[in-house]
Amino acid sequence: MLFKEVIGQSDIKRRLINDANEGRIAHALLFSGTQGVGKLPMALAYAQYICCQNKKEDDSCGVCPSCVKFHKLVHPDLHFVLPTVKKATSDAVLSKWRSLVTASAYFTYDQWLDAIDAENAQATIYTAEADIITKKLSLKSNEGGYKIAIIWQAEKMRLEVANKLLKMLEEPPAKTLFILITEKPEDLLATILSRSQRVNFRPIDKECIDKALQSNFNIEPNQSQQIAHLANGSYTKALQAISLDEENRKFFELFVNLMRLSYQRKIREMKLWSEQVAALGRERQKRLLIYCQRLIRENFIYNLHCNELSYMNQDEKHFASRFAPFVNERNVMGIMDELSEAQQHIEQNVNAKMVFFDFSLKMIVLLKQ
Numbered sequence: 001m002l003f004k005e006v007i008g009q010s011d012i013k014r015r016l017i018n019d020a021n022e023g024r025i026a027h028a029l030l031f032s033g034t035q036g037v038g039k040l041p042m043a044l045a046y047a048q049y050i051c052c053q054n055k056k057e058d059d060s061c062g063v064c065p066s067c068v069k070f071h072k073l074v075h076p077d078l079h080f081v082l083p084t085v086k087k088a089t090s091d092a093v094l095s096k097w098r099s100l101v102t103a104s105a106y107f108t109y110d111q112w113l114d115a116i117d118a119e120n121a122q123a124t125i126y127t128a129e130a131d132i133i134t135k136k137l138s139l140k141s142n143e144g145g146y147k148i149a150i151i152w153q154a155e156k157m158r159l160e161v162a163n164k165l166l167k168m169l170e171e172p173p174a175k176t177l178f179i180l181i182t183e184k185p186e187d188l189l190a191t192i193l194s195r196s197q198r199v200n201f202r203p204i205d206k207e208c209i210d211k212a213l214q215s216n217f218n219i220e221p222n223q224s225q226q227i228a229h230l231a232n233g234s235y236t237k238a239l240q241a242i243s244l245d246e247e248n249r250k251f252f253e254l255f256v257n258l259m260r261l262s263y264q265r266k267i268r269e270m271k272l273w274s275e276q277v278a279a280l281g282r283e284r285q286k287r288l289l290i291y292c293q294r295l296i297r298e299n300f301i302y303n304l305h306c307n308e309l310s311y312m313n314q315d316e317k318h319f320a321s322r323f324a325p326f327v328n329e330r331n332v333m334g335i336m337d338e339l340s341e342a343q344q345h346i347e348q349n350v351n352a353k354m355v356f357f358d359f360s361l362k363m364i365v366l367l368k369q
Contacts, residue, residue: 001044001070001105003059007235008208009038012199016046017058025050025146026197027172030154032185033201036234040152041105042201043179044070047078047148050177066143073098076142079149081133083123083156085116090129106235109153109183113283120282125157130164137168137176146175154180155187162189169195203233213238230311241313247284251291256319262363263326270360278352285352289343296335299327331369338362 003013019025031039045060048070052060060067069075082090082097090097096115100107113123133149141147151157157165169178169192180196182188206228212235213224219242231238240248254277261270277285298312302324312320327335338359345355 001041001048002062003045003049005105006038006041006045007106007212008204009042009201012042012201013045013058015199016042017049020046020050020055021057025177027176028169028178028180028196030180030182030185030188030193030196030198031201032182032198034203034234035108035183036106036231036236036238037201037204038106038235039181039201040101040150043150043181044101044105047146047150047177047179050148051075051077051143051145066145071102073101077145077147079133079136079147081125081129081149081151083112083125083153085113085118085121085123087126087128088116089126089132091132104239106239108236110283110287118283123153123156125151125153125161127158127160130161134164134168137173141175146177147173148177148179151178151180154182155184157188162192166191166195204231204235206231206233209233209235209238213242217242229308230313232311247287248291251288252295252315252319254288255292255295258360258363259323259326259367262360263367265364267361271357274353274357274360277356282346282349282352285346285356286343289339289346293336293339293343296327296332296339299324300332303328326367328369331366334366334369335363338366 003017006013031043033039048060048067049055051066051070053064053066054061060070062071066075070078080090080094080097082093084090084093093116097112100112100115116123137147137149151165165178166189168176172178178196180188180192185193185198206225209228209231210221210224213219213227214221217224219227227238227241230241254273258270258273261273277288280288295312295316298310298316299320301309302312302317302320310317342355342359346352
């Protein structure tokens with residue numbers, strides 16, 4: 001991955017390049033930021049730059065043997081620690097990881113779960129991973145340079161893994177770099193946070209997303225500008241908008257159906273709706289509830305008639321033109337509280353049919369307020 005392939009984040013690029021050129025490479029970096037802002041692409045670009053055999057002032061050469069290996073994610077001194085399911089090690093799913101990342105380094109956690117066939121299982125970084133990465137980093141560098149470990153979704157580490165990693169952070173082997181990538185730094189041990197240099201990633205500038213969409217997909221400027229606005233600083237959201245994400249279309253249909261059925265008080269159909277959602281599986285149910293929370297917020301904001309604050313696509317806006325008046329200051333907090341509670345119950349493995357049918361019944365009352 002080249003720095004020029006990382007979208008936006010120019011200030012972070014300059015900082016990392018300067019650190020490498022001046023010999024101030026930290027032993028542990030913590031890349032923190034929301035989904036889609038380029039944390040993983042930046043980690044790959046920085047690792048490649050450090051190991052490049054013919055680096056330029058502002059980027060890797062891209063053609064030396066080291067860069068070629070990085071492009072294929074097969075460099076012997078580059079290691080990954082990943083959340084998996086069924087106690088699988090990162091090495092066991094490495095081929096799937098390489099396929100996903102080489103296709104596009106901008107992807108979501110849910111796409112990773114789909115790639116490893118997680119189904120309803122909760123992905124985590126298992127205890128055995130700590131011993132594996134410790135052994136790898138204790139060996140001599142294969143190519144005489146830095147050994148680099150990228151820990152993706154670091155907040156998924158089990159406590160035992162975090163404690164063992166902490167020991168390595170306190171006494172790191174020579175020429176070793178850890179790059180921890182997280183969306184939830186508050187879930188990491190305070191001692192790990194204190195021993196890592198934190199790099200905060202801001203949302204990507206709208207102009208950078210717009211330019212990338214036009215360059216990578218030959219999208220007309222008016223369309224790319226609209227998508228860049230909807231992305232709200234996340235390139236993965238922009239990619240989902242381009243591909244007309246099938247899951248979001250399904251979620252939109254489910255949301256519209258529930259609102260209509262609840263308003264019309266069609267109890268029997270609401271029960272059937274609940275059974276349909278219950279068949280989706282727990283992870284997709286959680287994503288549906290997150291989507292519903294977003295759409296309720298968007299419909300509430302739609303009433304303000306400020307287009308610059310709207311982050312809905314055309315289908316969502318069309319529905320909001322009729323539905324938004326039913327989401328107002330009298331019921332919006334109540335609806336959001338019920339969605340949040342439903343999400344909590346799903347995470348606690350409460351019967352999904354009961355959770356969603358109960359929520360749909362409560363919507364009957366809330367929509368009348």
